[in-house]
Structures are given as structure tokens and as C-alpha cells.
Amino acid sequence: MAAPTDRSAAVRAALRTPTPRYPGDLLAGTALAEGIDLSREHGLPDDIAGFLTASRQRQEAIAQRRRRVITVLATLLVLALLAGAGALWQWQTAVAQRAAALSRRLATESGTLINVNPDLSSLLAVQAYRTSRTPEALASLRTDAYLPPGRRLLGHSDAVNSVAFSSKSHTLATGSSDGTVRVWDTDSGKTRTRLRGLSGEVNSVAFSPDGATIATGSSYSAWLWDADTGKPRTPLTGHTDTVFSVVFSPDGHTVATAGADGTARLWDAATGKPRAKLAGHTA
Structure with missing residues (x-):
């Protein structure tokens, strides 16, 4: 039989120790494995076993x-992991519910505006569908899709402050902060005539009852214009501050203007001469 190795000798030495009183005195790991091997090969006394x-x-x-x-x-x-998955599911459900509620509100608002502001109604319908594809959003989108396209009158380079229809069919005038007045063909959306040379922003435009003359009110001036040619006819001179409003009388013979100078004035529409100054306002 081969001579025992140093490790076996160490195991035998450990096996000769007294009965352990503490768990730390017991064998473990490699020493225990080799002790068991020795026990199987040679047999050991009962106390060591x-x-x-x-x-x-x-x-x-x-x-x-x-x-x-x-x-x-x-x-x-x-x-x-299950708790985290449950919390994530609850969060996703809450987000989806909030989105659906917002979508329904947008769809409802779109429906209330469809006959008032079709463009805004369409935008709200699209946003409702993008927010959440609820049945209400889809219905709103389909409703707005059947609206006839609106006509935009593009040309002014600044805010449009006033609009007026002419008694002549399909004619509209617009006054803008860009200092111009445009006369439009409402069927084609094209500019017919452009009134130039006004001082400052145009605050008010008005057609005469026969549609032949346009009155304008702007910064420090009021004018009468030929509606067909766009050429100036008569200045209405007298206001000392911005003219905010112009209007023709029903018979077309008189023009009324109101200005920031605190006065309203009446003018002869044919000659442009002043008829009356209505003073008394304090603002």
C-alpha cells in the first residue's frame, strides 16, 4: 500500500482530536472528503467515525x-418582479385612461366648433385622434373630413384689422396693419385691387351702399377710394389722432368716422367736406 500523503497525515491528525465541543471544531471541505475516503479504505474507530x-x-x-x-x-x-410588472401595468393603464379622457374632450370641443370655426374644429379632431384613438375621436375626424375646404385670402404681411363685404357680389375688402387695403374676389380668392399710400395701420374699411366707394380709417387719416380702380378720391381731413372706425349712412350720402382724438365726425360722401363734429367724449 502506498505511503499516505502529507494531506492524509493532516487528516489523520485531525481525526485524532478529541470529540469537538464547538461546530468550528468539525471537519469541512477537502479535509472532510479525505477523512471519509480514509474511513472507507481502512475503517476507523467508533469515536473517529x-x-x-x-x-x-x-x-x-x-x-x-x-x-x-x-x-x-x-x-x-x-x-x-411581479410587483414591478403590476405597478408598470397600472401606470400604463392610468396614462392610457388620461389620454382617452383628453381625446374625448377634444373630440367634443371639435364638434361644438364645426359650424363656427371649421379650421379649428378640424385641428382639434386631428389632435384628439393623435392623443388616443377613441371611437369619439375617430367619429370627429370623419365628420370634419367631409367639410368643404375653406378659402384663405393670403397676401397681407401683417394683422388683418377689418373686413367688409360689398353690395356687389363676391367682393370683399380687408384692411391690415401692413398699411394696405385689398379688394378680393371671394370666388377665386385672388386680389382684385390694392389700395396703397395709407399712413400707418388700416383700422377700418367700409363699402358705400352701391359698392362703388371704399372708406378707410388709419393712423391720423380717413380716405374715400374708388372701389374698382383702387385710386384715392377724397381725404377726410380733420381728425388729430388715429381713426378707428368708418361707416356709410344707409343712403350713401354721409360717412361717419370715429377717432382716438375723442371725436366722431360726419362727412359729405361726394365732396369729402365735413358736415358735423360730434364732440363730448372724454376718451
Whole structure:
């Protein structure tokens, strides 16, 4: 038989120790494995065999406790993952519900504006559908899709402050902060005539009852214009501040103007001469 190795000698020395009083005195790891091998090969006294048995039982108990800890930790991890998934699902559900509620409100608002402001109604319908594809949003989108396209009159380079229809069919005048007045063909959306040379912003435009003359009110001036040619006819001179409003009398013979100078004035529409100054306002 081969001579025992140094490790075997160490194991034999450990096996010759008295019966252990503390768990730390028991064998573990490689020493325990080699002790068991020696016991199988040579047989050992009962006290040493008991020592090996106690060591093995302690290692088995440690392994069992380790397996229980791993099982508990794995269970806790699964529970944590399930709780996280549940919280994520609840959050996604809440977000979806809020989006659906907002979509329905936008769709409802779109429906209230469809006959008042079709362009805004269409924009709200699109936003409602983008927010959440609710049945209400889809219905609103379909309703707005059947609206006839509106006509935009594009040309002014600044705010449009006043609009007026002519008694002549399909004619509209607009006054803008860009200092111009445009006369439009409402069928084609094209500019017919452009009134130039006004001082400052145009605040008010008005057609005479026969549609032949346009009155304008702007910064420090009021004018009468030929509606067909766009050429100036007569200045209405007298206001000392911005003219905010102009209007023709029903018979077309008189023009009324109101200005920031605190006065309203009446003018002869044919000659442009002043007829009356209506003073008394304090603003």
C-alpha cells in the first residue's frame, strides 16, 4: 500500500482530536472528503467515525440552509418582479385612461366648433385622434373630413384689422396693419385691387351702399377710394389722432368716422367736406 500523503497525515491528525465541543471544531471541505475516503479504505474507530459523521451532518445542514436561503431569495425576487410588472401595468393603464379622457374632450370641443370655426374644429379632431384613438375621436375626424375646404385670402404681411363685404357680389375688402387695403374676389380668392399710400395701420374699411366707394380709417387719416380702380378720391381731413372706425349712412350720402382724438365726425360722401363734429367724449 502506498505511503499516505502529507494531506492524509493532516487528516489523520485531525481525526485524532478529541470529540469537538464547538461546530468550528468539525471537519469541512477537502479535509472532510479525505477523512471519509480514509474511513472507507481502512475503517476507523467508533469515536473517529462519529466525528466524521457529525462533520458530514453539519456540512449537509449548512448546504440545506444555503438552499433554503437561495429559495427564499429567488421567491422574493420573483415577487418583486411581479410587483414591478403590476405597478408598470397600472401606470400604463392610468396614462392610457388620461389620454382617452383628453381625446374625448377634444373630440367634443371639435364638434361644438364645426359650424363656427371649421379650421379649428378640424385641428382639434386631428389632435384628439393623435392623443388616443377613441371611437369619439375617430367619429370627429370623419365628420370634419367631409367639410368643404375653406378659402384663405393670403397676401397681407401683417394683422388683418377689418373686413367688409360689398353690395356687389363676391367682393370683399380687408384692411391690415401692413398699411394696405385689398379688394378680393371671394370666388377665386385672388386680389382684385390694392389700395396703397395709407399712413400707418388700416383700422377700418367700409363699402358705400352701391359698392362703388371704399372708406378707410388709419393712423391720423380717413380716405374715400374708388372701389374698382383702387385710386384715392377724397381725404377726410380733420381728425388729430388715429381713426378707428368708418361707416356709410344707409343712403350713401354721409360717412361717419370715429377717432382716438375723442371725436366722431360726419362727412359729405361726394365732396369729402365735413358736415358735423360730434364732440363730448372724454376718451
